[in-house]
Amino acid sequence: MSEIMNFYCEVSFAVPAVLVVEPSEDNWKDILRVSTEIIDALPGRVRRLYFLGRNERYPVRTQGDIRKGGPGWIKENAGRPLLINPVLEDLGGEDFNGVILLLSSKLPIDLDDWEDTDIIERIIFIDMGSGEIYGKYNVVNLSDVSVQIPSLVKNDPLEVFVSGDGFAPVCYSIESCKSSSVLFEEGKFVIKIEPSSENLKIHLAAICDDKSYPELNIKRQKSFKIEKIAFKPENPWFKEKWNKIPDNLRSIIRSCISSEHFICPQCKRKHESDTLTCPEGGPILRGLPVGGCLIFSEDEYFFLMESSSYPLGNSRLLTGDGKIYKLNDECLWEYLKDLEPYERVDDGLWGLLYRI
Numbered sequence: 001m002s003e004i005m006n007f008y009c010e011v012s013f014a015v016p017a018v019l020v021v022e023p024s025e026d027n028w029k030d031i032l033r034v035s036t037e038i039i040d041a042l043p044g045r046v047r048r049l050y051f052l053g054r055n056e057r058y059p060v061r062t063q064g065d066i067r068k069g070g071p072g073w074i075k076e077n078a079g080r081p082l083l084i085n086p087v088l089e090d091l092g093g094e095d096f097n098g099v100i101l102l103l104s105s106k107l108p109i110d111l112d113d114w115e116d117t118d119i120i121e122r123i124i125f126i127d128m129g130s131g132e133i134y135g136k137y138n139v140v141n142l143s144d145v146s147v148q149i150p151s152l153v154k155n156d157p158l159e160v161f162v163s164g165d166g167f168a169p170v171c172y173s174i175e176s177c178k179s180s181s182v183l184f185e186e187g188k189f190v191i192k193i194e195p196s197s198e199n200l201k202i203h204l205a206a207i208c209d210d211k212s213y214p215e216l217n218i219k220r221q222k223s224f225k226i227e228k229i230a231f232k233p234e235n236p237w238f239k240e241k242w243n244k245i246p247d248n249l250r251s252i253i254r255s256c257i258s259s260e261h262f263i264c265p266q267c268k269r270k271h272e273s274d275t276l277t278c279p280e281g282g283p284i285l286r287g288l289p290v291g292g293c294l295i296f297s298e299d300e301y302f303f304l305m306e307s308s309s310y311p312l313g314n315s316r317l318l319t320g321d322g323k324i325y326k327l328n329d330e331c332l333w334e335y336l337k338d339l340e341p342y343e344r345v346d347d348g349l350w351g352l353l354y355r356i
Helices: 028-041 063-077 085-091 142-153 247-257
Strands: 005-012 017-021 046-051 099-104 123-127 138-140 157-163 168-175 177-185 188-195 199-207 215-220 226-230 242-244 292-296 300-305 309-312 316-319 323-327 333-338 343-346 349-354
Touching: 005 215, 005 226, 017 028, 028 046, 028 063, 028 099, 028 142, 046 063, 099 142, 123 142, 138 142, 157 199, 168 177, 168 188, 168 309, 188 199, 292 316, 300 309
Parallel strands: 017 046, 017 099, 099 123, 123 138
Antiparallel strands: 005 199, 157 188, 157 215, 168 199, 177 188, 215 226, 242 300, 292 300, 292 349, 309 316, 316 323, 323 333, 343 349
């Protein structure tokens, strides 16, 4: 099991868009006009242009790029066969996670090669002819391009989560997030995230397999595949914050970790070592944080929130909800047991799930 590492990940959920156009000189004037409308409707989203029948990519970011380079590009490509395979192969085939805006008067002749993939669902056809593209495809009429394209390109995430081999979160912060939670599923810890905007930033302190880093997983509405974005290491920012045990609690905690009775500061009677609330007074450990795990040394304590974890010796892990796990040879976490009050969890360390 690795030491605690610090990671960073930043992602935009905006879907990249690619223009793919028919290599037709007869239709070029209309193709140029519609392409500029699309670039205006999707500012910053269109990055390149292809011609059917060729895997050459042409950089396009503004209207000026296509107006300046377009006349030369169409001369290079005019008359090529209407094949989409060369384009998709350059884009990475099914691994491409963006949207293809296809401007053509006819369907590509090899489109059937992709019928059983989700690529078809992510192609938006702009019919540059007389209605030969119809049926099950996403087809946009020339008169509605600027209105329909933004909503058709939208492909919001259905699921967003962090996972990895041997992964366990120690501490994390997420910007632009409605909610997040840590779940344990089939031997793996997962951070489920509900984003609140188009951009997401995550700082993560975690334990993970020495050979791989955690990944941000994104499953979108219009894709069967899960996008995986690896976290990057960053300069250490997480530090364990140990605090001095208050003087009035020190003798009580020392008695408890030794499984001995203690004198209650409230009722002045003896209580068993696992007593957390005095029947006559209330919480005994007043002044210590509640709602997670307390890890004690002889003189200090560390508070572990319920969504966090703490690495122990012998490839074990203590989570903030009071459970102990062990990492097996397959990089999966095995549940061992629930933490008992003031249980010794490591050399010189004791744990307590403190809820009232």
